[in-house]
Amino acid sequence: MTSRTPERPSAQSTVATPARPAVRPAEAVIIAPGIAVRGHLITRGPIRREGPAKLTGDARYADDLVFPGAWYGATIRSNLARARFLALELDPGFDWSTVVVVTAADIPGEPLMGAVKGLTPDQPVLVPVGGDIQHHSEPLALIAAPDRRTLRAARRAATVRTEPLPPVFDPLDSDKVFVSHDVVAGDLAAGFAAADMVLEGEYRMGHQEQLYIENQAMIAVPTDDGGVTVHGSLQCPYYVHPALMRALAIDARQARVVQAETGGGFGGKEEYPSLLAIHASLLALKCHRPVRMIYERHEDIAATTKRHPAVVRHRTGVLRDGTLVAQEIEVILDGGAYCTLSPVVLGRSTTHAGGPYRCPNVRITSRAVRTNTPPNGAFRGFGAPQVIFPVETHLNRIAEALGISPLEIRRRNVYRLGDVTPTGQVLSSSVAGLEVLERAAEAVDFDAARAVTHRARLTGQGWDAVATSPLRSPVRASASGIGIALAWHGCGFTGSGELRYNSIVTIELDATGQVRVLAANTEMGQGTRTILPMIAAQALGIPSDEVEYAPQDTALVPNSGPTVASRTAAIVGGLLVNAARKLRAEVEARNDGRSFARVYREDAARHGASRASDQFKPFPGQPFDEHAFTGDPYPAWGWAACAARVDVDLDTGEVAVREVVAVDDAGVVIHPILAEGQVEGGTLQAVGYATIEEMKVQDGRYLNDRLSTYLIPTAVDAPRITAIMVEAPFDGVPHGAKGLGEMPMDVGAPAVIAAIHDATGIWIDRLPATPERVLAGLTASAGANESGRPGSGGHDRPGGRP
Amino acid sequence: MTAIRFLVNGAPVELEAPGMRRLLDVLREDLGLTGTKEGCGEGECGACSVILDGDVVDSCLIPACQVDGRIIRTVEGLAALTPDGRILDDLQAAFLATGGAQCGICTPGMLLAARVYLDAGGGPDEDAIREAIAGNLCRCTGYTKIVEAIALAAETGRRPAGA
Amino acid sequence: MPVEPPVETPRDLAEAFRLMALSPRTPIAGGTDLMVRITGEIGSPPDQVLDLSRLEELRGIALEDGRLTLGALTTYAEIRRSGLVARSLPVLAEAAATVGAVQIQNRGTLGGNIANASPAGDTLPLLLALEAVIEVGGARGERSIPADQFWIAYRTTALAPDELVLRVRIPLVEARQVRFRKVGTRRAQAISKVVLALAWEQADRKDRWSHVRLALGSVADRPIRARSTELYLEGSRATLETADGAAETVAAEIRPIDDVRSTADYRRQVTARILHRIIRDAGGW
Numbered sequence A: 001m002t003s004r005t006p007e008r009p010s011a012q013s014t015v016a017t018p019a020r021p022a023v024r025p026a027e028a029v030i031i032a033p034g035i036a037v038r039g040h041l042i043t044r045g046p047i048r049r050e051g052p053a054k055l056t057g058d059a060r061y062a063d064d065l066v067f068p069g070a071w072y073g074a075t076i077r078s079n080l081a082r083a084r085f086l087a088l089e090l091d092p093g094f095d096w097s098t099v100v101v102v103t104a105a106d107i108p109g110e111p112l113m114g115a116v117k118g119l120t121p122d123q124p125v126l127v128p129v130g131g132d133i134q135h136h137s138e139p140l141a142l143i144a145a146p147d148r149r150t151l152r153a154a155r156r157a158a159t160v161r162t163e164p165l166p167p168v169f170d171p172l173d174s175d176k177v178f179v180s181h182d183v184v185a186g187d188l189a190a191g192f193a194a195a196d197m198v199l200e201g202e203y204r205m206g207h208q209e210q211l212y213i214e215n216q217a218m219i220a221v222p223t224d225d226g227g228v229t230v231h232g233s234l235q236c237p238y239y240v241h242p243a244l245m246r247a248l249a250i251d252a253r254q255a256r257v258v259q260a261e262t263g264g265g266f267g268g269k270e271e272y273p274s275l276l277a278i279h280a281s282l283l284a285l286k287c288h289r290p291v292r293m294i295y296e297r298h299e300d301i302a303a304t305t306k307r308h309p310a311v312v313r314h315r316t317g318v319l320r321d322g323t324l325v326a327q328e329i330e331v332i333l334d335g336g337a338y339c340t341l342s343p344v345v346l347g348r349s350t351t352h353a354g355g356p357y358r359c360p361n362v363r364i365t366s367r368a369v370r371t372n373t374p375p376n377g378a379f380r381g382f383g384a385p386q387v388i389f390p391v392e393t394h395l396n397r398i399a400e401a402l403g404i405s406p407l408e409i410r411r412r413n414v415y416r417l418g419d420v421t422p423t424g425q426v427l428s429s430s431v432a433g434l435e436v437l438e439r440a441a442e443a444v445d446f447d448a449a450r451a452v453t454h455r456a457r458l459t460g461q462g463w464d465a466v467a468t469s470p471l472r473s474p475v476r477a478s479a480s481g482i483g484i485a486l487a488w489h490g491c492g493f494t495g496s497g498e499l500r501y502n503s504i505v506t507i508e509l510d511a512t513g514q515v516r517v518l519a520a521n522t523e524m525g526q527g528t529r530t531i532l533p534m535i536a537a538q539a540l541g542i543p544s545d546e547v548e549y550a551p552q553d554t555a556l557v558p559n560s561g562p563t564v565a566s567r568t569a570a571i572v573g574g575l576l577v578n579a580a581r582k583l584r585a586e587v588e589a590r591n592d593g594r595s596f597a598r599v600y601r602e603d604a605a606r607h608g609a610s611r612a613s614d615q616f617k618p619f620p621g622q623p624f625d626e627h628a629f630t631g632d633p634y635p636a637w638g639w640a641a642c643a644a645r646v647d648v649d650l651d652t653g654e655v656a657v658r659e660v661v662a663v664d665d666a667g668v669v670i671h672p673i674l675a676e677g678q679v680e681g682g683t684l685q686a687v688g689y690a691t692i693e694e695m696k697v698q699d700g701r702y703l704n705d706r707l708s709t710y711l712i713p714t715a716v717d718a719p720r721i722t723a724i725m726v727e728a729p730f731d732g733v734p735h736g737a738k739g740l741g742e743m744p745m746d747v748g749a750p751a752v753i754a755a756i757h758d759a760t761g762i763w764i765d766r767l768p769a770t771p772e773r774v775l776a777g778l779t780a781s782a783g784a785n786e787s788g789r790p791g792s793g794g795h796d797r798p799g800g801r802p
Numbered sequence B: 001m002t003a004i005r006f007l008v009n010g011a012p013v014e015l016e017a018p019g020m021r022r023l024l025d026v027l028r029e030d031l032g033l034t035g036t037k038e039g040c041g042e043g044e045c046g047a048c049s050v051i052l053d054g055d056v057v058d059s060c061l062i063p064a065c066q067v068d069g070r071i072i073r074t075v076e077g078l079a080a081l082t083p084d085g086r087i088l089d090d091l092q093a094a095f096l097a098t099g100g101a102q103c104g105i106c107t108p109g110m111l112l113a114a115r116v117y118l119d120a121g122g123g124p125d126e127d128a129i130r131e132a133i134a135g136n137l138c139r140c141t142g143y144t145k146i147v148e149a150i151a152l153a154a155e156t157g158r159r160p161a162g163a
Numbered sequence C: 001m002p003v004e005p006p007v008e009t010p011r012d013l014a015e016a017f018r019l020m021a022l023s024p025r026t027p028i029a030g031g032t033d034l035m036v037r038i039t040g041e042i043g044s045p046p047d048q049v050l051d052l053s054r055l056e057e058l059r060g061i062a063l064e065d066g067r068l069t070l071g072a073l074t075t076y077a078e079i080r081r082s083g084l085v086a087r088s089l090p091v092l093a094e095a096a097a098t099v100g101a102v103q104i105q106n107r108g109t110l111g112g113n114i115a116n117a118s119p120a121g122d123t124l125p126l127l128l129a130l131e132a133v134i135e136v137g138g139a140r141g142e143r144s145i146p147a148d149q150f151w152i153a154y155r156t157t158a159l160a161p162d163e164l165v166l167r168v169r170i171p172l173v174e175a176r177q178v179r180f181r182k183v184g185t186r187r188a189q190a191i192s193k194v195v196l197a198l199a200w201e202q203a204d205r206k207d208r209w210s211h212v213r214l215a216l217g218s219v220a221d222r223p224i225r226a227r228s229t230e231l232y233l234e235g236s237r238a239t240l241e242t243a244d245g246a247a248e249t250v251a252a253e254i255r256p257i258d259d260v261r262s263t264a265d266y267r268r269q270v271t272a273r274i275l276h277r278i279i280r281d282a283g284g285w
């Protein structure tokens, strides 16, 4: 943190935060093979493993890899959202012997793919001629050529003939439900009957693009045994591996998946790389050469998955003091054209829909439906942001109507130890909702800050000064506000997901005395490669730099499950601790109980290599019933709060988010810098979701499929972000971690929207709060004021604060 | 094809390339300097940033014909080369210390934009740093630790040598 | 992967003129617009390119006969750094600072912005409001085109196919007030939703406004002067009544459209409100 605002909020993180790190010039110290720094690096925790390679340009991302003789691959796509694929016409004027063309007819194995195990495969690898196109930019055929010029010419010489069919774009009009749930707790009718007030609301969110800065990239290399090795930018090697086996009809050894350095994923490289890997492999097997498929940005945005758009409706009954007595919630996710991960995303939306609040009478109905847009998929938060924004905004509107502060109504309702959730889970440990809320409130002095904006309103400088006719500038040019939000986030997969994967982690002490972690969990910036060795080292009682992390290559590492759902530190980390403890016990036992640290090298020299593994076992607690949606969907919950300050330009409706304080409970913090980095990055993605990131869709096509039209925050748009870590350890894993990566994404948007309300009096019920929407709200509220009826776009005007 | 001569990281380069070939492709494909990244190909992301005659520019927007006779610095040229290996410069070390690189794909461009800022005498002022890197998108960090790293390097650089 | 059309790099203006006369070539200056086109993703890439970057005749900022003269190759970074601009026309530096971010400002040129003729070109409304004159030339000679006759249709200029933009001359007027405002989606690296430049003459703060020029970007198929609103403001004082009337006049005068960046309604409303704000600030009420 530097000098933008000198006073850093008083609350400090629970992890040791020494003074700002500094580099002291002195002698050079080697930090990586062939790389040194002058003097000591003063930092918190070990340096990022691959940091030196990333800072020198040595790190090799997929497009940096050189495969001599490789051809270039491209995808022929549909330009209609729904149509019959009649024919692929190849211009006879082009010499087709210089390239290879792949269509659905060339697929040796299964023509349909599913995102993950257990979900019905419904997505064609390529739409067959005669088949139905279900979305714009859907892959129809593939071409590879020895050079880009030929590839370009070949693409131009191939034309697609189609016959349009009527598409469906509005999820409310969809006739195909991929999956649905109905969760009931208590007696809803009785709850509403007992309520002093009932408030309804509808909230909408659009697509959000992951926008990793490195586009999707995959290189397939045919192998002598008729198989293929793919090198790519990906999150889950063991998603790609079975996908290749199925589509190419090859066995486990013929398919090999190697992760290249990966330039960001955020969920966007969870399932899509499987499809891309199949495409590259089909071409490589046909032309008998390596084939590079490196997407350009517009193709990446046009064709790959996004965060699911959602419509969420709330009807809530409360007592006069703000106590929730009834919540009726309907969640509709727009799944896009194929099922992909929608059932899994919807599972999380459903379990999180009520928010982190106790309510005895609840009904949550949810469904994910098909529309004719590219399939939506995983994106940090995974269905939770789409329900947390509605529940938080709705709660704020209730608080306003009752004249209770947003902080107070949360204090009153947030889950405490022993409370029971709508699925019947008893929250019996690691419940930190109140703590994260209080820490966030304290860090920004929430009550005092709100009193200031409140006073500004009373003296006519606030909301009243906002009120002007549509074409008139208001007295004040801008208004400031503060907002707070709270969320919970289930740790690991929803329900029996972990059981399905049966993850294995191995630790080895090789014959040379090197300790190595073998896991499939990938580094994509979030720090896997650094924290897993730290966790292992701690269990073994040795320094972390003595533990290596094996490369993510399916020929080398076991399936420790995908790198998703914030599960790496918690679930995989837990397995790793157990495996390390086994190895340690084994080694210490045969060395007269001398410590592993002292004897392990010697032990390796004497006994050769040793290995220990641990495999996932179900957590204690109630099993989760995936159909009834009852039981414990997660072994533990993480808790997050966020306070945001905004300035709203009252002439233009532009929102500048000035400051965000994010408080997150990750169970334990393994590496303070990496943990803060997760919070800061996730928070900015949430700020983008709240303010400027809007995917415009026309006839099923994304209009802003370039970086000049899909805008994400730059450094000057980004607020000053302060990350505060809270630790409420989870006792179901040996090291207490619950996961962190996604929580910041859940709370940012509702906090920003609450702050916009505090500044202007308008409620934004549709993300993002673009200047267009904010200005429309401002002038609508002005119109209402002029007619003597105070209001804000039809919603109630706040009463005074208590 | 045009004969093009320039200096990259202090080393003279001479090659035949189409004059409208992007400098980005010349660096990555013709010279194998893959530290320079492509994120958009249209000047929006800054991942392809290099230093051209002291200014930070997007190499995806520069035709090869315009670099003839010029001096280019890429991420590969930041660390000092010594017989025993490379020594990171202050800025690289600061990124390592603060955690300014996550996935690392924006990092080379970010480092070069920051390098120019510091070389021009830029200080630890947060707003000034943010303006200097506004043409470099990062999706991982929220920029916090990047800004911190640049401020740290600015302070380190200001201290008298050897202090 | 972009196409790589042939390119020539003339060493002086005469050679450039000769090549342009030979057959039409697409000039490249800083390349920040043109290099996006060679990707072939948007619009068609040029067949043949002429690299202007070595034409020293097109560089430099000078004060000549009470006019600020800027060579076509002047970059935004040079404008921002120029002491001359800071002293004589700071609003130009202010506008340059809103273009793209550092990388774009280091390369993008004023001549490129003018010739590219985007309705969202940020400097163009300013050139219109300041009554700049654009000097163009080719093998057949040089001529001067007033800014308000330069952008004649959607992405079309008054340049002949064999002509280049050479320089811009901006008259410096003693009692002139100028205001510039850009509204984009984010605070850096954003194409405008609305750009507004307003100039007027006024010896004293209390005086009536004269010689009012109001120009707008992103609200029509080209950068435009809002002449009805200029007329409305001519001879008035910065009162609430004036501001209200001007806002209404400009809202009625422009015909913005819905596109991927914004909506017609928003553009109309924001144009009116920021004009209202400028008058409010000028009036000090």
Ligand SMILES: Cc1cc2nc3c(=O)[nH]c(=O)nc-3n(C[C@H](O)[C@H](O)[C@H](O)COP(=O)(O)OP(=O)(O)OC[C@H]3O[C@@H](n4cnc5c(N)ncnc54)[C@H](O)[C@@H]3O)c2cc1C
Pocket (backbone or CB within 6 Å): B042, B043, B044, C026, C027, C028, C029, C030, C031, C032, C033, C034, C035, C036, C052, C072, C073, C098, C099, C100, C101, C104, C107, C108, C109, C110, C111, C112, C113, C114, C115, C116, C120, C121, C122, C123, C163, C164, C165, C166, C189, C190, C191, C192
């Ligand atoms: C990321 C990014 C952000 C941008 N942000 C902005 C912004 O905020 N505001 C804005 O206004 N623009 C913006 N632009 C557009 C662009 O930077 C400007 O229009 C710039 O001024 C173009 O100048 P150039 O020298 O780079 O033009 P070039 O790309 O070299 O040329 C542009 C066009 O003008 C022609 N041309 C250039 N010079 C001459 C000449 N002397 N005579 C005749 N024809 C000529 C070329 O043939 C070409 O058609 C942005 C571009 C990018 C890539």
Ligand code: FES
Pocket (backbone or CB within 6 Å): B037, B038, B039, B040, B041, B042, B043, B044, B045, B046, B047, B048, B049, B058, B059, B060, B061
């Ligand atoms: S690749 Fe050059 S700016 Fe994005």
Ligand code: FES
Pocket (backbone or CB within 6 Å): A213, A263, A264, A525, B100, B101, B102, B103, B104, B105, B106, B107, B137, B138, B139, B140, B141
């Ligand atoms: S570190 Fe990943 S984009 Fe910046």
